[in-house]
Amino acid sequence: MRATAPDVDSLQRRLATAMDQRGDWPDRSAWIRDAVDALPRHRFAPERIWRWDGHTYAPIDHSRDPARWASEVYAGPDAATVTQVTDQLPTSSLSCQAVVVDMLDSLLLEHGHRVLELGTGNGWNAALLAWRAGPGSVVSIEADPDLADTARRALSAVGTVVDVQAGDGNHGWAPDAPYDRVIATYAVETIPWAWVEQTRPGGRIVTPWGRLGHVALTVAEDGQSATGWVQGLAQFMPDRHTLRTEPGYTQVRARSEPATERPWHRDLAPLRDDVHLQFALRVALPHIRITLAEDADGLNAWIHDAQQSWAALSAIGGARTIVTQGGPRRLADELEAAWDTWLAQSRPALYDFGITVADNGATQYAWVNDPMTGPRWPIPRD
Known part of the structure; x- marks a missing residue:
């Protein structure tokens, strides 16, 4: 009942x-x-x-x-x-x-x-x-x-x-x-x-x-x-194939040893709070997954590409953060570059973005401001 x-x-x-x-x-x-x-x-x-x-x-x-x-x-x-x-x-x-x-x-x-x-x-x-x-x-x-x-x-x-x-x-x-x-x-x-x-x-x-x-x-x-x-x-579940086959951060982290370490000098809060930045990074870096969590030392981020590359942005207290990266890509460096591009484009909102699909699906790209003349980013095939 x-x-x-x-x-x-x-x-x-x-x-x-x-x-x-x-x-x-x-x-x-x-x-x-x-x-x-x-x-x-x-x-x-x-x-x-x-x-x-x-x-x-x-x-x-x-x-x-x-x-x-x-x-x-x-x-x-x-x-x-x-x-x-x-x-x-x-x-x-x-x-x-x-x-x-x-x-x-x-x-x-x-x-x-x-x-x-x-x-x-x-x-x-x-x-x-x-x-x-x-x-x-x-x-x-x-x-x-x-x-x-x-x-x-x-x-x-x-x-x-x-x-x-x-x-x-x-x-x-x-x-x-x-x-x-x-x-x-x-x-x-x-x-x-x-x-x-x-x-x-x-x-x-x-x-x-x-x-x-x-x-x-x-x-x-x-x-x-x-x-x-x-x-x-719209934070919906992915299709069932993606849901079951994509590895998480822990699995990717285990595939390669740490390769570089350096200080991180940027506030991580926008990665958690600014949906427009989040969407812009999703467009520019489609394979990157970002998880954030806060502890006593500050805000932390874990990044991976579902393959072999990963980065850990670890708060160590005193408003300091250390970046450790592993795998063939340097994901924290890529993240910073894409973030800077978004800032240089005057911080477009997620509603300024769009998608075009053509050529029997072989051509797919995201764009900002204008589908013909605006900056565009190819959407990788599944």
Whole structure:
């Protein structure tokens, strides 16, 4: 049995009010709030959800603790609810409500549009899409067949008609192409050409990119390219292949011995606090992963390239930091150079960046300020 309706309804209203106070409900897409009210996220949350307790993902079962379960589902505008954990890695979630709303607004969805969703999860986003586009207008692809079955049941329970298919979202779904709108719920490093190919000229593709921002691309009239601007922040899970194959800092650090050591003379706080710098570094250094943590001596950073190179920026007290680097690349030096470039470009905001995809996907690059004349950075192929 689910938590009593008044408890869940109260939490739902509190979350809606919090988003109202922050201005998260978009004026140009007023339908989204109506859809979220009609199809609240708890209707798609499974019996068991998961919470990080600082050491591991611990289960929260609705049958044992309905109040805690409900509080986790409605933890806040920026809080995702982990709904699946595999080998101690989160592999599916109910995305945070503020980002779901922001991405739906970016999609510019209208009634009657044919929609392809990549990454069904538990079906909540698909239900919201169908609320706007209409019954039978949405096809959704889920990599996990069991999760696809779960989504079908949840969608059926709320009376929503969505065609849920099990498959690889990166391949799109050719049988029902072309689509007016394509939206992904997981982050990609490169834009799959199948998404462009299966979208009508003038159609729109919205996807998390680079695990930090989401972009909205418009397909050219000749169907041979797609380009568009970054729309906002979106820290989504990567596709399952990336999630399972990318090593972490500890693994990379073990592959090479320290090679250089020197003082670091730059405040690390912007790496933690400035999302615009974070995005610019992600564009310039696509393979670098940065983790930060603070201790009694100050802010520390650990950097790796998922291959053999790493750097540790270690606070040693007295506002001093030491850089140790190993592997064939000097990642801290590259980080400083990219940081200086961003400063020299007058600190462009993440919304000043965009992406272009062309040549059957072989050409992909990020740009700033202008897709034709602005500085650009190639996006490496997966």
